[in-house]
Amino acid sequence: MDVRAFRGAADGAELTRISGGDRSVVPAEALLAGSVPPQGWRRGWFAVDCVLIVLVGSTALLHWALGLVLVLALIAAGIDDLTRTGRTPGQRLLGLRTVDADTALPPRRGMQHWATVDLRRGADPLALIPLAVPRLPGGPDRWSPRRAENAAAVAVLVDDGTVLAINGATVLGRSPEAPADARYGVARVTDLSRTLSRNHVLLEPVDAGVRVTDLGSANGTAVAAPGETFAALTAHQPVEVPLGARIAIGERVLLLADPTGVTG
Known part of the structure; x- marks a missing residue:
């Protein structure tokens, strides 16, 4: 895969919400492309945290009790x-972030390799x-029954x-549950800012693209066809959009794409 399949977001973006999807399709060199390690005294971000403490x-x-409580807090x-954003208070002051070198996600228990940028x-x-679609399970080979399935x-x-x-009607949300009377799949998108509802939106692949239905979410859903601006959806009123459209759910933005697209 071409590492140029993804590019960095605009400078100054502060992202604290991590999706529950799969990043393994993106090579590590693409995830860390363009990142720069800290130089000079800013490498000592841990000392800054200690000074703050x-x-x-x-x-x-x-008051010793108050001081102890504040330090522990x-x-x-x-x-x-x-562990949530890859940033300590000292790193925030210095404009740094620490991530897992293999996934470029915030540190998790058992992480063996890390990088501060x-x-x-x-x-x-x-x-x-995303600028292009990584290869997904099933690939473009539609002649194989197993791959097609x-x-x-x-x-x-x-x-x-x-x-x-x-690959079918799927409920997306913070912690989705499929309705008992329907054969829906579920896909979790972790949203640490709590702008997603538990069951936020229903996506149903159709011949012309995807049918999108807001499930009565607290912060709503908006869609934007290619080249157009976002338009808010009315809850429980399905709207069909073509591939290439974007969907805004809470503070997250999703891009609908053809899974047979391959780069590199």
Whole structure:
């Protein structure tokens, strides 16, 4: 695959929401393309975090219990922020991010290789905009019965570079559940900002593209055909859009694409 299948998002993008899709279709060199490691004193971001902890802990001079609580709260918040967004308080001050070198996602337990990048001088590994469709299971070979049976009908490219393979009516959301009386699949898109509803939108592949239905989500759904602006959907009123259209669900943007497209 050509590593140019993805490019970085606009400078200054602050992405804290990670999709539940699959990033394994994107090679590591593409995920980290354009990123720059920190230079000089900014490499010592851990020392900045320590200084922040000491400053917060200095409140113990006024009240030791309050100082202890604030220090523990800062440490817990820093660990949580690191595992959710790849950024500690010190890294935020210095404009840095730490990611897994294999997936370019925020650190997770058991991560063996990691990389810290300078967001002010290079690309953000989390901010990927898909320019083409990676090869998905099933590929373009439609003569094989097994491949045809497992092939995705639609490739849904999420704004962080992950890919969801949709081969039938599928409910997308923060923690989706298929209706008991319908044969729907589900696909989870993790949204740490809580702008997605549990069951947010229903996607149904059709001959002309995809039928999109907002499932009464709290923050709504909007669609944009190729070259057009977004238009909000009315809840429970399906709208058909062609491949190449974009769908905005909460603060996430999805691109509908032909899964048989191959780059490189």
